[in-house]
Amino acid sequence: MKNKIIVTGGCGYIGSHTVIELIDNNFEVVIIDDLSNSSKKTLDRIHQITGVKPIFVELDLKDASKTSMVFSEHKDAKAVIHFAASKAVGESVKNPLKYYKNNLYSLLNTLSAQIENGINNFIFSSSATVYGTPEVLPITEENKTQRPFSAYGNTKKIAEEILEDLINSNDSFSAISLRYFNPIGAHESGLIGELPSGIPNNLMPYITQTAVGLREKLMVYGNDYPTPDGTPIRDYIHVLDLANAHVIAVKRLLLQKQETALETFNLGTGKGFSVLDVIKSFEEVSGINLNYEIVERRPGDVPQLFASTDLAKLKLGWSANKTLNEMISSSWQWEKKLRDGNL
Template identity: 60%
Template sequence: MNKKIIVTGGCGFIGSHTAVELQNKGYDVVLIDDLSNAYENTINRVFMITGIRPIFEKIDLKDEKETQHCFHKHRDAIGVIHFAAYKAVGESKTDPIKYYENNFKGLIHVLKAMQSNSISNIIFSSSATVYGLPEKLPIQEDLPTQRPFSPYGNTKKVGEEILEDVVKCGWLKAISLRYFNPIGAHESGNIGELPQGTPNNLMPYITQTAVGKLDQLQVFGDDYETKDGTAVRDYIHVVDLALAHVKALDYLLNNEDQTNLEIFNLGTGKGYTVMEVIKTFERVSGQELNYEIVERRDGDVPSLFANGDKASKILGWEVKRNLDDMIQDSWKWEQNNRNNN
C-alpha cells in the first residue's frame, strides 16, 4: 500500500518532528519548505534519527505553478499535513499583508493542487488563538471561535473556515488541530526549535538567553489576573504534538464515513505561568536567567489552556511528557546544536 504523505513546512519545528514520527510509523515523507524560517540541514537531522532520508522539495507555496508541479510529481500521495505558514504574532501585527498573502495563498494553492491531483486528505495546523479571549477555561472544541487578536491568529481562523466550505464540495476530508504552546525537542538532541533571528516563542528565548546568545529575557507583563501576574499557557511537548498528527492521519485515512471538517485541541489541560516556566528551567538546567518584566505584549491573552478529552477519546492520543521533560529536551538541543545547522 502506498503511504506517501506530503508535509508542507516540513523543515520547521513541528514539521520536522512530525516527519520523524511519520517515518517511525512506516509513512513515506515528502517535505516541502521554502526555508524562509528553517534550515535544509534539518533533512540530515531527520535521517540521523530515523535512518531514512525524506524527499525534499524547496517550494514557495505562494507560487501556484511551482506548487502544482510539485504536487503533480507526488500525485501518488494519500494525504497532506499543512504546517507551512508565517507564525509570529507580533510581526503579523506590524506587517499583516505579509501574513495574509503568505498564509492564505499557501493554503489555497495547496488545496487547488490537491484537487488537481486527486489527493483528498488534509490535516491543517491551526492554533488556540482562534478562541480569542475564551469565555471559559479549560477550552473545549465546541467553544465559539472569536476574532483573534492578531492577523496571524486570524489566518488560522479563516483557514479553518476555508476548509469548512471546501469539504462541503465532497472531494476533501479534513482535520484541524488547534495547538496550544509547543516546546521541547527530540530526546536525541538532533532536532529542535531553531528560529531565524530573534525568537518569538518563550522556550528558545529562554535557552538562547541561558547560553548567552541573547542578553536578556523579556517577560511581557506581570499584572494579569493569574497566580503570579504573568500569562498562563498550556505547554505541550513537540513530540507528543507530532504523535497526535500521526494519530489524526490514521483516523482520517481509516474513517471512510467522515465527510466534514473535524476539530481537535492539542494541549495538556494544565496551564503554567511564564514565571513558573522560568523557575522550572532554572531548576532543571542549573542556569540562572537574566530576565526583566516589561509591558504586556499586544495580542496576548491572560490565560489559555485546553480540554484535550476529545483527542484522547476519538484519536486515542495521550500526553506522556511533563514540563520538566519539555525543558530538559529543549536545553539539551540548545547546548548540543546551537552552532551546528
C-alpha cells in the first residue's frame, strides 16, 4: 500500500507543486484546502501532470469539529504537511487579527485532529521571517529567532513555539519545520504556478503580471536600504527545489531518521539577489523592458535575508539546483500560458 500524506493548503502555490512531487514519489495524497487563495482547477492540472487526481476535501481548518471529522476519515495517513495559511506580509500588517486567527486556529485544529487520530508526523511550512532582521549573514539555523515585523511572520514564529511545547509534552510526536526563503518559479509543464488573488504581494508574479500588461507598472518598495543598489536582497528558490525538500523531509520522518523530535532546516540557495537584480534578470530572459517605479518602503520588509543551507545539505542530502534565470524563465512561461488562455 502507498503511504498516505495529508497536505493542507495543497491547492496553493507551494502545496500543489509538493503534491506533484509526492505523487511522483509514489505517495497517496489527500488535499485539504478552503480555496480562499487557490483554485479547484489546480486539481485537474495536477491530474494532467501526474495522471493521478488526489483526494480533495474543501474545508476551512478553523472549524475544529469538521477538521476532526475529516482526519478521522483519513486516520491511516502517515504524516501531515501543513501549508494552509494566509501569507501576505503587507496585508498582515494592516489586518493582524485575520492572520492570527486564520494561521494559528488552522494550525491548532490540524495538530489536535491528527494527534486524536494517531498521525504523529508533521512537516511545517515555516519562513525565514522568523529570524526578524538578522544580525549575521548568511542566516544559519543557529541564528536566534526574533519578533518579526509582520503579523504573518509572527504567526510562523509562534507556530514553531507551539510545536516545541507540543513535542515536549508528547513523546510520540515528531516534526520538521522548513524555513524557506523566497519561492519563485513554476512547474516545467507550465500548467501550475503562482496565481495570487488581486495585486501580488510577492515580487515575481508582480513582475510577470506587469510584463503581460495586467499591471500598469511594477512598484519597487524602497531604494534606500543598506544594500549595494539600495533595494532589498532576498534568497530566491525554485518552487520545485522546495517541493523536493518536503518529500525528503517526509521520508526522513517515516524512516525515523530525525536526530531530535523537532528539526529545523533553512531552504534557500545561499545566494542573495536584490529587487533590481531580479528585474534585470527578467528583462534578459524575456527581452522585455519593465515599467517600474521606486516608491516608499513597505511595512514589514527587512534589508537582507539569505540562507546558509549547509545543514540541509548535511542532514537531508538536499540542495537547490535551479539558477535565478531558470526560476524566472519558468515563472514567465507560466504567466504567458495563463494569459494566452491556454489553461
